[in-house]
Amino acid sequence: MVAALLLDFILIFVKIEVMITAQQLREKYTTFFASKGHQIIDGASLIPENDPSVLFTTAGMHPLVPFLLGSKHPSGNKLTSCQRCIRTGDIEEVGDDTHLTFFEMLGNWSLGDYFKDDAIEYSWEFLTSPKWLNINPQKIGITVFAGDQDASVDEESVNKWLSLGVPQHKIAYLPKENNWWGPAGQTGPCGPDTEMFYYVGDGLPSENSNPGNDESNWVEIWNDVFMQYSKEADGSYFALAQKNVDTGMGLERTLAVINGYQTIYETDVVKPIYDLVYSLAQDKSNLKAIRIITDHLRAATFIIGDERGVIPSNTDQGYVVRRLIRSAIRRGREVGIVNSFIPAIAAETIKLYAPTYNCLKQNQQKILSEFSIEEEKFKKVLDRGEEIIQEYARQGSIDGVTAFKLYSTYGFPLEEIQRSNIQVDAEQFFAELKKHQELSRQGAEQKFKGGLADNSEMVTKLHTATHLLHAALRKVLGEHIAQKGSNITSERLRFDFSHPIKLTTDELTKVEKLVNEAIQQKLAVSWQELSVEKAKEQGALGLFNQKYGELVKVYTVGKDDRIFSREICGGPHVANTGELGHFSILKEEASSAGVRRIKSILK
Ligand code: ATP
Ligand code: MG
Numbered sequence: 001m002v003a004a005l006l007l008d009f010i011l012i013f014v015k016i017e018v019m020i021t022a023q024q025l026r027e028k029y030t031t032f033f034a035s036k037g038h039q040i041i042d043g044a045s046l047i048p049e050n051d052p053s054v055l056f057t058t059a060g061m062h063p064l065v066p067f068l069l070g071s072k073h074p075s076g077n078k079l080t081s082c083q084r085c086i087r088t089g090d091i092e093e094v095g096d097d098t099h100l101t102f103f104e105m106l107g108n109w110s111l112g113d114y115f116k117d118d119a120i121e122y123s124w125e126f127l128t129s130p131k132w133l134n135i136n137p138q139k140i141g142i143t144v145f146a147g148d149q150d151a152s153v154d155e156e157s158v159n160k161w162l163s164l165g166v167p168q169h170k171i172a173y174l175p176k177e178n179n180w181w182g183p184a185g186q187t188g189p190c191g192p193d194t195e196m197f198y199y200v201g202d203g204l205p206s207e208n209s210n211p212g213n214d215e216s217n218w219v220e221i222w223n224d225v226f227m228q229y230s231k232e233a234d235g236s237y238f239a240l241a242q243k244n245v246d247t248g249m250g251l252e253r254t255l256a257v258i259n260g261y262q263t264i265y266e267t268d269v270v271k272p273i274y275d276l277v278y279s280l281a282q283d284k285s286n287l288k289a290i291r292i293i294t295d296h297l298r299a300a301t302f303i304i305g306d307e308r309g310v311i312p313s314n315t316d317q318g319y320v321v322r323r324l325i326r327s328a329i330r331r332g333r334e335v336g337i338v339n340s341f342i343p344a345i346a347a348e349t350i351k352l353y354a355p356t357y358n359c360l361k362q363n364q365q366k367i368l369s370e371f372s373i374e375e376e377k378f379k380k381v382l383d384r385g386e387e388i389i390q391e392y393a394r395q396g397s398i399d400g401v402t403a404f405k406l407y408s409t410y411g412f413p414l415e416e417i418q419r420s421n422i423q424v425d426a427e428q429f430f431a432e433l434k435k436h437q438e439l440s441r442q443g444a445e446q447k448f449k450g451g452l453a454d455n456s457e458m459v460t461k462l463h464t465a466t467h468l469l470h471a472a473l474r475k476v477l478g479e480h481i482a483q484k485g486s487n488i489t490s491e492r493l494r495f496d497f498s499h500p501i502k503l504t505t506d507e508l509t510k511v512e513k514l515v516n517e518a519i520q521q522k523l524a525v526s527w528q529e530l531s532v533e534k535a536k537e538q539g540a541l542g543l544f545n546q547k548y549g550e551l552v553k554v555y556t557v558g559k560d561d562r563i564f565s566r567e568i569c570g571g572p573h574v575a576n577t578g579e580l581g582h583f584s585i586l587k588e589e590a591s592s593a594g595v596r597r598i599k600s601i602l603k
Helices: 002-018 022-035 062-068 116-128 155-163 251-258 271-280 287-305 316-334 342-353 358-362 364-395 400-410 414-419 426-449 457-477 505-520 532-537
Strands: 078-086 102-111 140-145 171-174 188-199 218-231 237-250 483-488 493-498 525-531 551-559 562-568 583-592 595-602
Touching (some): 022 078, 022 102, 062 237, 078 287, 116 155, 116 188, 271 287, 271 342, 287 358, 316 364, 342 358, 358 364, 400 414, 457 493, 457 505, 532 551
Parallel strands (some): 140 171
Antiparallel strands (some): 078 102, 188 218, 525 551, 551 562
8 A cells, every 4th residue: 555655656756757848848949959050039929010911920930931031030041939829710629639729839940951851850859859859759640742733742751751760651641731831922932841740549559540541649749841842923833942941839739748638728838727717617517618718818818918919909909809808708607607707817827928928927917907808898798688688588588680689799699598598589590690690700801801991882892893903913914913002992992013113004004994894794703711722722812921721711703714803802892893883093103112003993
């Protein structure tokens, strides 16, 4: 008995000793890459500077885009960092074992220095060497680019992995959708990537299990991207002289796997927050809600507490942070937390991260007071909703339209209304939900995108006309035309685009004619939600900084073999170009060096 206790004690002790903390992992990573000649650089703000196309920094490479495109980095051509990231595109996934809205990404970059051989060797050494993470190589699986009509199979990566001892059956060959990055724009650098996965199934993976054929048992922890091609305007690819490496390793996921945890919620940068939420919850069986509350409030703390922090509002990042906080409060009610609780969660998050992220400490008061204000505001909304429910409770029933309003305006889920012993017309509720889904999706997307504040009919028409103009300019002047800016009022559209010289009268007439033809042809305008990769494959114009699998909305004018324009855009647009009337260009002028500006109207 005593011996058994002693053994337990030793085991616990040994276990504690081998646990790696987030801070240790950050240090190990950057120290390892510093030992390979990399400069350690600071992570950037969560709110991107000089990049209105995305709301948040979503990967370590994001602040480095100009350098990956060729500018010289002041710290040299081998860099490493720890970058905080927000991925709103992953919110639906949150609650599972591996996706967080806020996470940290460790990364290393070669700007025209080393390439695949060294990058893969570094990754392997860091993961498996007893001096570093000491992961059992048998638990690592690999994916590589399978090759297609544009680029061949990534044999170089395969051969490197084989030479390091990874068996062939642990390497999965996957298409562009999974193992390809870029280009950031219609043309530019791009290339294959190779990803490292950890086996989370029982014991060791069987002979035929790999991340391609047994997905649920493998978790991606690290991605090495190789920018080796340039995509040209005609759709062809050629090999780049300067090749770059861009890698990203998830801090929380890696911490979880090396410490033998099932989920990221057990890591030392999440657990104290999770534990606090868990302790406050009355209903402790709803672990998903507890996870979501933890995730959302942790992310909101970082967004408000950033050096370039934003507070809850109805636009852009402010809207995201409001959504995160309100959805956490609603989930809180679901698990029986009724009193004020979110400032306490923020305080715990600040305490946990203050040694690493000074901005949280500095902005502590702001974070806590914004959390209180938002909680109070949302409480008022919820209380009003509660009153309405009570009124209907006295009548004993509620129609579907009102139930839907309670859901959409006050955030009451149908089940909650039903629980109040009221008869609810659920069929009508769902009909209403369906009707509003499209509308609210467009509304939300606009909020995410910013920009168009005015949705009047004319603005919508001019917005569609802008797409036609963009496409027509490319047809007349060439595929180097890229949008540099756009501004629409209810009177006119203004469109800035890259072009070195003044347009001739002849060119302007041609552009105008093309747009008017597209209007006369009464082309249908439709949209689809696609991954950035798919959107690119289909030749959609737009900003492609959204890397890494985010969903985007793509608007297409025309169909089948008569597609006039295809562009990533939040909308809204008219349903048919026939609605636009007559398009005419008022003015063409210089906007800045290499950028022209066109003002047009619809009559
Ligand atoms: P997944 O397919 O699992 O969502 P991903 O392909 O989106 O991953 P990358 O975009 O390649 O991941 O990001 C690089 C690394 O960042 C991943 O290998 C992973 O470790 C980590 N990562 C990505 N998204 C998240 C997230 N939402 N939460 C935590 N870590 C993440
Ligand atoms: Mg993802």
